[in-house]
Amino acid sequence: MGYRDRGMPLARRPPPRFFVWPPPPQPSPVKGEGEESDGRKPRVMTLFFQHMIDALSLGSLYALAALGIGLIFGVLRLINFAHGDFISFGVFALIVPSTNVVATMFLGALPWPLLIISIIAVVVILALISEYVVFRPLRNASPSSLMVGSFALGFVIQYTLLILYQSRPKAIGLWSDLNRHIDIFGLRVPQLQIITIAVTIGLLLVLMLFLKKTSYGLQMRAAAEDFRMARLLGVRANFVISLAFAISGLLAAVISLLFVAQTGVASIRMGVPLMLFAFIATVIGGMGSLVGAVVGGFVVGIMSVLLQVFLPVDLRSFRDAFVFFAVILILLFRPEGLVQVKAAKERI
Amino acid sequence: MSANPVMAAIRRHSTLLILTVGLLLLVGLFELIGDRSLGRTVTEALIRVVVVVGMYIFIGNSGVLSFGHIGFMAIGAYATAWQTCCPRLKPLNLRGLPDFLLDNTFPVVPASIASGLLTAAVALIIGVALMRLSGIAASIGTFAFLAIVNVVYSNWDSVTGGTGSVVGIPVYVNMWVALAWATIAISTAYLYQRSRFGLALRASREDEVAARAAGVNIFRQRLFAFVISAFFLGIGGVLHGHWLGIINPDEFYLVLTFLTLAMLVVGGINSLSGAVVGVVVISALIEILRQFESGVTIAGVEMSLPSGVQEIALGVLMLLILIFRNSGIMGNKEITWPWKNGAAPVRDETT
Numbered sequence: 001m002g003y004r005d006r007g008m009p010l011a012r013r014p015p016p017r018f019f020v021w022p023p024p025p026q027p028s029p030v031k032g033e034g035e036e037s038d039g040r041k042p043r044v045m046t047l048f049f050q051h052m053i054d055a056l057s058l059g060s061l062y063a064l065a066a067l068g069i070g071l072i073f074g075v076l077r078l079i080n081f082a083h084g085d086f087i088s089f090g091v092f093a094l095i096v097p098s099t100n101v102v103a104t105m106f107l108g109a110l111p112w113p114l115l116i117i118s119i120i121a122v123v124v125i126l127a128l129i130s131e132y133v134v135f136r137p138l139r140n141a142s143p144s145s146l147m148v149g150s151f152a153l154g155f156v157i158q159y160t161l162l163i164l165y166q167s168r169p170k171a172i173g174l175w176s177d178l179n180r181h182i183d184i185f186g187l188r189v190p191q192l193q194i195i196t197i198a199v200t201i202g203l204l205l206v207l208m209l210f211l212k213k214t215s216y217g218l219q220m221r222a223a224a225e226d227f228r229m230a231r232l233l234g235v236r237a238n239f240v241i242s243l244a245f246a247i248s249g250l251l252a253a254v255i256s257l258l259f260v261a262q263t264g265v266a267s268i269r270m271g272v273p274l275m276l277f278a279f280i281a282t283v284i285g286g287m288g289s290l291v292g293a294v295v296g297g298f299v300v301g302i303m304s305v306l307l308q309v310f311l312p313v314d315l316r317s318f319r320d321a322f323v324f325f326a327v328i329l330i331l332l333f334r335p336e337g338l339v340q341v342k343a344a345k346e347r348i
Numbered sequence: 349m350s351a352n353p354v355m356a357a358i359r360r361h362s363t364l365l366i367l368t369v370g371l372l373l374l375v376g377l378f379e380l381i382g383d384r385s386l387g388r389t390v391t392e393a394l395i396r397v398v399v400v401v402g403m404y405i406f407i408g409n410s411g412v413l414s415f416g417h418i419g420f421m422a423i424g425a426y427a428t429a430w431q432t433c434c435p436r437l438k439p440l441n442l443r444g445l446p447d448f449l450l451d452n453t454f455p456v457v458p459a460s461i462a463s464g465l466l467t468a469a470v471a472l473i474i475g476v477a478l479m480r481l482s483g484i485a486a487s488i489g490t491f492a493f494l495a496i497v498n499v500v501y502s503n504w505d506s507v508t509g510g511t512g513s514v515v516g517i518p519v520y521v522n523m524w525v526a527l528a529w530a531t532i533a534i535s536t537a538y539l540y541q542r543s544r545f546g547l548a549l550r551a552s553r554e555d556e557v558a559a560r561a562a563g564v565n566i567f568r569q570r571l572f573a574f575v576i577s578a579f580f581l582g583i584g585g586v587l588h589g590h591w592l593g594i595i596n597p598d599e600f601y602l603v604l605t606f607l608t609l610a611m612l613v614v615g616g617i618n619s620l621s622g623a624v625v626g627v628v629v630i631s632a633l634i635e636i637l638r639q640f641e642s643g644v645t646i647a648g649v650e651m652s653l654p655s656g657v658q659e660i661a662l663g664v665l666m667l668l669i670l671i672f673r674n675s676g677i678m679g680n681k682e683i684t685w686p687w688k689n690g691a692a693p694v695r696d697e698t699t
Contacts, residue, residue: 079484137671143484144413148613149670155606156663162656272602276495283488317503324492324499331485332477 049187051305057193059301060200063294064255065278066285067207068248070293073282074224075244078135078146082154084275086130086249089157090123090256091266095172097164103172103266112175120253126157127249131242161268169267174260196258203254204294207247211290216243224288277304280327286337295338362685364538367624368531371397374628375523386635387523393631394526395587397624400611401533402580404623406573407612409546411553412483415605416490417581419497420467422600424582425589426501426508427463432456432590434516441514444506456520460586467582468575475574479567482556494605501597513596521591529587533580537620540576549573553618606659610666616676621683629677630662637661 065083072080094108094115107118134153138146178195181188211217222230223240231237255274260266277300285296300323307319330337358365371394378390403417430438430445431454438450454462478489501508508514540546549569552559560566589595607630615626643652669676 077484079488134667134671141670141674144411144487145670145674147413147484147487148609149667151606151609152663152666152670156660156667159656159659159663163654163660276491279488280492283485287484318499321496321499324495327492328477328489331481331489335481335485 046187050189051309053187053189053193053197055302055305056298057196057301058304059298060196061255061259061274061297062277062281062301063297064200064203064251065274066281066293066297066300067204067290068251068255069275069278070282070285070288070290071220071244071248071251074288074290075220075227075241076135076139076146077143078150079143079279080248081147081150081275081279082130082157083248083252083278084271084273085154085157085161086123086127086252087256087259087271087274088161088266088268089126089271090119090253091172091260091270092161092165092268093119093122093256094174094260095165095170095266099166099168100170103170108172108174116257119257120250123253123256124246124249127245127252128242131245135241135245136238158268158272165266165268167268169265172260172264172266174257174264176261176264178261192258192261196262199254199258203251220244224290277323280323283327284330284337286339289337289339292337292339299338359685361538363621363682364535366683366685367534367538367621371527371530371534371624375527379523389631389635391521391523391526391591393627394523394530395521395584395591396608396611396627396631397530398526398533398580398587399584400608400615400623400627401530401537401620402577402584403608403612404577404617404620405537405540405580406570406577408618408620408623409541409549409553409573410570411618412570413487414490415487415609416493416497417577418600418605418608419494420471420578420581421585421588421604422497422501422595422597423470424463424467424585425595425600426514426585427466427582428456428459428586428589429514429517429595430507431459431462432518433514437516441509442507444504456518456590460583463586464579464582467585468579471575471578472571475571475578479570479574494601498597498601501600508597511597513594515594517589517593517595519590519593521587526587526591529583533583534620534624536576536580537623540573541620545569545572603659607662610662613666614669614676616678616680618675618680619678619682621681622676622678625677625683630665633661633665634658 065087068086069080069083072078072083094106095103096106098104107115107122110118130153134149135146138149141149175192178192179190182191182194183189184194209217211221219230219235219240220243222233223235223237227237230240256271259270259274263270278297281296281300282293283296284299285292285294303326304319304323307322308316311319311322375390375394378386399417399421403414406412406417407414430442430449433453435453438445442450474493478486478493481489502511504510541550548559548564549566549572551562552564552566552569556566585595585600588599611626611630612623613626614630615624616622637653637658640651640653641655641657643650645651673679
């Protein structure tokens with residue numbers, strides 16, 4: 001295609017795909033087609049709901065990751081590029097360091113409540129150590145130094161994992177029975193997607209209650225609004241920042257578990273694309289706004305699925321480029337994002 | 349005080365002379381040693397000089413951190429591959445190329461210039477959008493650009509061969525070719541930062557509002573630096589392609605971004621000497637670690653570090669520099685003529 005077919009006679013050219021409307025239904029990116037048609041419901045509606053659930057569960061992961069990035073940005077004006085590597089770290093904490101392709105469970109061998117708690121503990125501790133060792137000494141550095149610092153930290157974590165676990169991706173069978181499909185109103189949906197959405201909504205509610213109803217939450221919101229003013233009014237900076245890192249670590253750990261249960265594979269760079277999309281979600285939602293981060297996460301998730309469905313086949317592999325391009329557009333035409341925060345403006 | 353105008357000129361431009369002559373001596377030394385694998389390392393380091401000095405032209409002078417520059421390297425590398433690579437394989441692997449590229453093979457030097465210009469043109473187009481943004485937003489925008497380039501070049505199978513590598517690019521880059529380009533890059537960066545454009549941009553880096561009030565059009569100055577900078581990144585990509593003979597989209601992504609930023613930060617982000625020193629120091633460090641990773645014998649004991657230690661050491665070094673010496677090895681200063689009674693002290697435009 002492209003320049004080569006210019007000489008082709010008109011009649012032999014394929015019809016342009018762009019102008020077919022409505023677009024033909026496409027298989028969803030996650031599940032195979034054909035499972036869903038049981039003849040009872042109109043196919044279009046079924047497909048629509050399938051895609052909605054795909055979009056929401058993908059959006060959930062992005063929203064959680066974006067919230068983790070947004071929380072830290074709020075208090076520290078730090079864009080934490082290492083967040084994706086926190087996520088990978090949580091995944092690898094499940095298994096014993098080795099070079100085998102099939103992983104032996106380490107923390108992953110615990111019964112599930114303990115497993116969840118221990119993974120959360122590991123990632124929270126990692127986040128707190130990062131804060132203490134790297135970001136506390138850089139507290140007064142410029143935003144770009146902080147960015148470079150988090151970039152470097154991410155690489156250190158990534159290559160530590162590389163040394164411990166080698167670069168080959170490993171198969172992990174965590175909660176594989178959750179990938180069974182269940183029937184909801186004639187839809188066959190993977191259980192895990194429902195769990196992902198439910199867990200996300202639950203976590204968001206808890207976090208909202210925490211931020212709105214507790215004194216710690218109030219301090220964090222105050223710090224995100226105007227850090228200096230909050231300090232003057234008696235908010236302890238170190239405490240609030242550590243708290244932000246701890247919550248961010250908790251969110252990262254939850255993503256690790258949900259993500260690895262979905263993919264069944266652990267690789268040392270697995271967190272990076274998630275981080276990139278989450279990062280974009282925070283920009284779209286509005287840097288510094290927590291509501292914006294969540295909204296942005298869902299917007300990116302829905303946008304990805306919609307593009308996957310509606311883009312012509314030729315362009316589908318470029319889907320992510322369109323998502324990234326959207327960021328540049330948002331930055332240009334609505335730099336404050338969807339949800340605007342007063343404090344996020346750079347002042348003189 | 350010597351009245352000799354030549355000596356005065358030498359003193360005035362001592363930074364440029366010291367940097368270029370220093371690299372020349374270094375290359376001469378390794379030419380004498382004649383070790384082939386060391387020679388490759390030196391060539392690689394000189395290519396990185398082109399790249400990092402290119403990044404410095406924009407990042408150092410404007411103070412805007414860019415994560416997207418390595419994307420320009422990809423554009424340059426592929427552009428030269430289209431022009432010079434493998435006349436027999438092109439019609440099979442890269443079918444989507446326009447006819448004049450498919451049917452012709454161009455000489456390498458004009459091809460490099462053309463690739464650099466293409467990269468600069470791309471920078472001009474995206475720069476018109478990105479340079480309107482400020483601070484963090486601009487950095488994010490450049491990151492998005494890097495990701496876009498990677499996605500497009502990894503998937504545009506008919507033109508880039510997708511994630512498969514383009515193999516068989518003529519290999520002609522040796523130490524001397526790389527040195528020539530490094531000298532051109534350093535000279536351009538030097539002339540630029542002393543020109544009125546460079547000074548205006550540096551003023552905006554120090555204080556955006558004051559510079560604006562003094563009549564600096566920040567958008568235009570940043571765009572200008574961005575375009576020059578992209579040209580050298582494109583050339584860096586070209587050299588990389590013709591040095592290795594193979595290119596692959598994933599080579600020009602986060603790892604290389606990290607490495608080059610590390611060089612810039614460790615050397616000192618705000619000075620040209622810092623960019624060059626950073627490349628030399630980090631390349632030396634990497635070479636030493638590489639030796640250790642492949643195994644050395646110390647006192648009869650065979651030892652080797654696991655692979656990955658290189659990156660960790662770099663990351664830690666970068667963090668240490670950020671924490672303890674924020675302005676890098678060079679501390680924002682240029683290397684200058686060390687003798688005290690030198691005429692015309694070089695303006696310390698930094699700090």
